[in-house]
Amino acid sequence: MTTNRIGVFGANGRMGLALLEAATIKEQTQLTGAYVRSSSSLLGINVNQVNSAADSAVSFSVESEVNNVDVLIDFTLPQGMRNHLKTAVAQKLPMVIGTTGLNADDMALLNDAAKHIPIVFARNYSVGVNVLLNLVQTAATKFGDDLDIEIFEAHHRHKIDAPSGTALAIGESIADAKGWNHDEVAVYDRSQVETAKSQNEIGYSVLRGGDIVGEHTAYFATMGERLELTHKASSRMTFALGAVRAACWLQNKPAGLYDMQDVLDLK
Structure with missing residues (x-):
């Protein structure tokens, strides 16, 4: 061996x-x-x-x-x-x-x-997160175009980059499945936006606090139902x-x- x-x-x-x-x-x-x-x-x-x-x-x-x-x-x-x-x-x-x-x-x-x-x-070496990258692609292709896609991530207060590399990897996987250019559809700040959300975008939101190791959720929302795919790391x-x-x-x-x-x- x-x-x-x-x-x-x-x-x-x-x-x-x-x-x-x-x-x-x-x-x-x-x-x-x-x-x-x-x-x-x-x-x-x-x-x-x-x-x-x-x-x-x-x-x-x-x-x-x-x-x-x-x-x-x-x-x-x-x-x-x-x-x-x-x-x-x-x-x-x-x-x-x-x-x-x-x-x-x-x-x-x-x-x-x-x-x-x-x-x-890799932006994340968790087995669970890498399975999640496959699951979000399936969800992105099975839902219709009338779909709102959002990604939320939370980490400890010391993490500098935002959104996290894992959140971006999730978004890029979804964009690939949808045939989108991720950089063109990613939205990081809506504070100056005064129009309704487009279905041709991927929104990101971030939380930094305490000692959170890492949490990521991809939301797929349509009129009448919502699918949430979440991974939480405890160590x-x-x-x-x-x-x-x-x-x-x-x-x-x-x-x-x-x-x-x-x-x-x-x-």
């Missing part, structure tokens, strides 16, 4: 700590790298002193000291991801990326890097275990840009 050696960027963050635990407890994986910024006070400290469930001999080290790993996982902010991507390409290491809030230039970097290494990029371990699953799946894959739908064989 092959063991996948996992290295985690941003290992001291909320998701980073969950990833350390997931890489420790999941079968066929071994945590061999926990990378933080050079200014971090955790440098040299064993990871299990910060997360006791991450029972590993690995200590926190600087991001420039990537070695002894088979695949890298990155859930950091876009600026950090850009630097980590360079490291992965230089060392020809597969990479799992869960960074959200990426712009067009970031996506161009991902596509270019994927010519050299295999990359799984970051849901996403961390999915990311580690993706890391194992990447083993021996050719260079290319993949997503969680590929990992779960949902396409």
Whole structure:
């Protein structure tokens, strides 16, 4: 049985700590790298002193000291991801990326890097959310055109990007099913709109508060009935275990840009 050696960027963050635990407890994986910024006070400290469930001999080290790993996982902010991507390409290491809030230039970097290494990029690594992406496409195609589509998402107060990457993935899946250009039909603010809602749009609404891990609902409303498809995450371990699953799946894959739908064989 092959063991996948996992290295985690941003290992001291909320998701980073969950990833350390997931890489420790999941079968066929071994945590061999926990990378933080050079200014971090955790440098040299064993990871299990910060997360006791991450029972590993690995200590926190600087991001420039990537070695002894088979695949890298990155859930950091876009600026950090850009630097980590360079490291992965230089060392020809597969990479799992869960960074959200990426712009067009970031996506161009991902596509270019994927010519050299295999990359799984997904806005959400939950199995349930990726099943939801399929369900919303079915709903979008089965209802008629006289349909109002709205997406609501809620996260903890520390989440910066809005709407969330997962909400956008849901909207993009619906737009694909309807044959729409998502950027043309997405509506993020109605505060200045004085006309009735169009059926050819996807509206987004956002809540930020407390410690909400993640909730997403797609609404399909017609005159007389409403379908609500909801996913609620109660633990970051849901996403961390999915990311580690993706890391194992990447083993021996050719260079290319993949997503969680590929990992779960949902396409």
